[in-house]
Amino acid sequence: MSLSTNLPAVYIRTRIPKTYQRQPIISRLISRYDLTINIAAALLGNYDRNYGWFDLELQGSPENVESGLVYLQALNIEIFRLTLKNLLEPRMKKSQPAILDRVNVSIEQMDTVTEDEPENDSTQEAGQTTLTKVQVCIPDRYRAQPVISRLVSRYKLTTNITSALLSADAEDDGWFDLELWGRRKQILLGLRYLEQLGLQTWL
Incomplete structure (x- = not known):
């Protein structure tokens, strides 16, 4: 959408x-x-x-x-x-x-998560807040969708973009390195959302 x-x-x-x-x-x-x-x-x-x-x-x-x-x-x-x-x-x-x-x-002019996942080196615990680092490839078919924005608005994750490469060419994929801050369940749900979109991710 x-x-x-x-x-x-x-x-x-x-x-x-x-x-x-x-x-x-x-x-x-x-x-x-x-x-x-x-x-x-x-x-x-x-x-x-x-x-x-x-x-x-x-x-x-x-x-x-x-x-x-x-x-x-x-x-x-x-x-x-x-x-x-x-x-x-x-x-x-x-x-x-x-x-x-x-x-x-x-x-x-105006146009009218239920299972725990194994720990990995990219995850650090800080009290009840977890930091997970993930690299995600967003293909050109999702360019018009606010994928990263939804990680914040839907899953209440503080999302920092540490590296990004997305050209203005509509045929190119986008590559983003993200830091996701939030409770463990929120992060798992956010990662599941990316998986459900069929996006490639690397932790």
């Missing part, structure tokens, strides 16, 4: 500096501001040691989308391109003109 067109969407190209690459910035946008985020393109890790690049589609209520953009601005994360749906544009012009002044903005 693709993202709903019932809510305003914002398309951004953002550059995340190295100082924030160990923090779950995208995960916080989802959990704190109730946003659905689809990653359209990404480059993070050894490909560029100083910055990470993401093309993101943010979808949610106008208030939440605006709050998410303000959060990025407060972290001094650069937004290079911002495409607003027409329902959000007047609000942003009125309440957050500084954001619009700093980026290239264009406007679009």
